[in-house]
Amino acid sequence: MRNPTAAGAASELAELVLPWLPPPDLAVAACASRALRAATSAVTARRAADSSRGLEAVSVPFDNPIDSKPYAYFLYTPFSLIHPAASAHAQPWGCTRARPPCPTWPRPDLGLPSAGCACAEGECGGAGCACADPEAETADASRAGMGTLRECGGAGCACADPEAETADASRAGMGTLRECGDGCACGPSCENRRTQRGVTVQLRVVRHLKKGWGLHAAQVLRRAQFVCEYAGEFLTTEEAQRRQRLYDELASAGKLSPALLVIREHLPSGRSCMRVNIDATRVGNVARFINHSCDGGNLQPVLVRSSGSLIPRLCLFAARDIVEGEELCFSYGDARVRPKGLPCFCGSSCCPGVLPAEET
Numbered sequence: 001m002r003n004p005t006a007a008g009a010a011s012e013l014a015e016l017v018l019p020w021l022p023p024p025d026l027a028v029a030a031c032a033s034r035a036l037r038a039a040t041s042a043v044t045a046r047r048a049a050d051s052s053r054g055l056e057a058v059s060v061p062f063d064n065p066i067d068s069k070p071y072a073y074f075l076y077t078p079f080s081l082i083h084p085a086a087s088a089h090a091q092p093w094g095c096t097r098a099r100p101p102c103p104t105w106p107r108p109d110l111g112l113p114s115a116g117c118a119c120a121e122g123e124c125g126g127a128g129c130a131c132a133d134p135e136a137e138t139a140d141a142s143r144a145g146m147g148t149l150r151e152c153g154g155a156g157c158a159c160a161d162p163e164a165e166t167a168d169a170s171r172a173g174m175g176t177l178r179e180c181g182d183g184c185a186c187g188p189s190c191e192n193r194r195t196q197r198g199v200t201v202q203l204r205v206v207r208h209l210k211k212g213w214g215l216h217a218a219q220v221l222r223r224a225q226f227v228c229e230y231a232g233e234f235l236t237t238e239e240a241q242r243r244q245r246l247y248d249e250l251a252s253a254g255k256l257s258p259a260l261l262v263i264r265e266h267l268p269s270g271r272s273c274m275r276v277n278i279d280a281t282r283v284g285n286v287a288r289f290i291n292h293s294c295d296g297g298n299l300q301p302v303l304v305r306s307s308g309s310l311i312p313r314l315c316l317f318a319a320r321d322i323v324e325g326e327e328l329c330f331s332y333g334d335a336r337v338r339p340k341g342l343p344c345f346c347g348s349s350c351c352p353g354v355l356p357a358e359e360t
């Protein structure tokens, strides 16, 4: 006769263990017994219901009208991490609890936390705020008519970055923005931290026939509205090149959709002055599902520098008004860099037929 206490204990144990398993192990567990099969399908359903694993303010569900794949497996981080800080190889996903039982990765300390403005809460952007960014008003945010990007940075804002005035990310079609950082006296609700609260708009991860998963708006987005950061692992160039070679092989065999972005900031002379490598392939946030469009798509990439941080973050804003259901895309770069890339299915009239890819 079935022992109800043992069955209860088994399903409690399953609830503890199953959310840690990657999909192949979860599938093996499902074969072990009927009870485990029921528990694994509950975990699968919860995973499909929220790609962000409860680590964002809103759930970002998967939606697959194409095949039977319920979700894509990766490790979630709401913020970029410095490699090799991402030492975790597993993360619970699909627990009954709203939040995973383990602590999530702490927000990384990316630089010099003592630098920042001394504004009180709600006063950033005023006469004495040190986070001013004279460049932001003219930077390439204007390309997409995004003059409203800068919220802090009034005449005296202490987060001003003289370097940013000479750098020219806009050459690559990228805006720049300064925000208050860890060293600022203002609190987390400061208006000049609009990219620091993770995902707050309704999004959906939708399966496409040829492009794999893609990120879609699940609400109307207004032009210049913050959508999400492109979060992943910050890599050294050496490590990025090593991974790129590996990813190229796997991608051309159809075994992987790499999400390694290389961002270059340029001096006005045109010489590359800073290279930032963000890999969201294994560890990332919902931005890892954003596909490329050769016409630039509907998202504007903006390099955001928080006061006190050395490494800029890549943030994505609506480049125009976006309707509910529309796929979100931006340009990964210039496809002419490597004409023998993977096929591009963006469908835009200027598409040369290949995806942009970094030379290693």
Ligand SMILES: C[S@@+](CC[C@H](N)C(=O)[O-])C[C@H]1O[C@@H](n2cnc3c(N)ncnc32)[C@H](O)[C@@H]1O
Pocket: 072, 210, 211, 212, 213, 214, 251, 256, 257, 258, 259, 260, 287, 288, 289, 290, 291, 292, 293, 343, 344, 345, 346, 355
């Ligand atoms: C950042 S990921 C985007 C999410 C990806 N589609 C997935 O299923 O995980 C980048 C990868 O998506 C695919 N991809 C992105 N844009 C594409 C496009 N326009 N045409 C074909 N594949 C695309 C490529 O495999 C690329 O390496």
